[in-house]
Amino acid sequence: MSQDFFRTNFPQTGYPTFNTRGGGGPFEEASSSSGGSAQGQSASATPQFDIFEWHPAYQSCQRYFLDHAQHDNGVQAVAALVNICLPFQWTPAPVMNSTGPLPHSSGPAAYNLPWPRSGPVTNSRGQPAPAWVSLVPFIRRLVITGMDREGVMHGFFGDDWRKGVGPVHECERRNYLFAAKSVGWAKVKYQYDMSPHESVPFLKPLQDVQLAEIEGAEKTWSQWLAMEDWMVGPRAPDADDQGQEATRRTS
Incomplete structure (x- = not known):
């Protein structure tokens, strides 16, 4: 199965990227080699995700x-x-x-294998x-x-x-x-x-929850409530309706 297939069918995580602030614990703070902080990113900004x-x-x-x-x-x-x-x-x-x-x-x-293996486990190169x-x-x-x-x-x-x-x-x-x-x-x-x-x-x-993280969770929770009511596919409510429904059901 080609990589293009996965990139086409699984283009996004559906989750924005959030940081947690450091401080405390036995480890020193260290910046990631993958880039800077994404803190404060809008909940509506959904980054591309390439597996x-x-x-x-x-x-x-x-x-x-x-x-x-x-x-x-x-x-x-x-x-x-x-x-x-x-x-x-x-x-x-x-x-x-x-x-x-x-x-x-x-x-x-x-990782528990669902079937027994005999002999050493090797990869495609025999290693x-x-x-x-x-x-x-x-x-x-x-x-x-x-x-x-x-x-x-x-x-x-x-x-x-x-x-x-x-x-x-x-x-x-x-x-x-x-x-x-x-x-x-x-x-x-x-x-x-x-x-x-x-x-x-x-x-x-x-800990260290950001507003964007809460808003993103609220949106996804609303989608789950819609799923419980079978409001999916052609019956899926729009984002505003989902937010109102979540407020109603959790109040």
């Missing part, structure tokens, strides 16, 4: 996380505070670095395939505990964090807003608990 430009940056964040960050004392301290195991702590198959063996059922953030570890559980835990500040994100995911995990970070911040709006505290915590030994130790309201 083939994003994916190498995401892989860079994965390698940094596995090869460097998880072995850093600061990252280990944050992980202990928010009660989440790092890949090298997974049992019985720890992932020590990005070239380590691919885990099968070693942890909640591991050993790198370990694949999802970064989403770690981003989610940082968001809900208020630890997703710029310095911490850089400490976990490296210089390319804005380009590599920034889009995921934005979505998870929005998901947290949606979860809080949907159900009560106990159910929100239950949804974010990963296992009995990796339960969420505390929840904090979303």
Whole structure:
């Protein structure tokens, strides 16, 4: 399937880019190699999203996380505070670095293969395939505990964090807003608990929220309310109607 197909059919993220301000935490602030701050961007400005430009940056964040960050004392301290195991702590198959063996059922953030493989895992060139570890559980835990500040994100995911995990970070911040709006505290915590030994130790309201982020979330929430009422496709209301409906249903 060609790259042009993906660029044509998935042209946008649907989410504007937001920053979180740094300050505090065991990590120093660092600017992203992908560019400057996008803070204050209008909620109506939807940037183009090319998955083939994003994916190498995401892989860079994965390698940094596995090869460097998880072995850093600061990252280990944050992980202990928010009660989440790092890949090298997974049992019985720890992932020590990005070239380590691919885990099968070693942890909640591991990629579990749906079918057994025999022999070493290799790529199309016959080279050993790198370990694949999802970064989403770690981003989610940082968001809900208020630890997703710029310095911490850089400490976990490296210089390319804005380009590599920034889009995921934005979505998870929005998901947290949606979860809080949907159900009560106990159910929100239950949804974010990963296992009995990796339960969420505390929840904090979303930190460093910008007005554009709230307005973008409101617009998307209105679209979800329309979906609940089957107001999609030819029945989809316009943006003004969605905003009025969201106000009515949540007042």
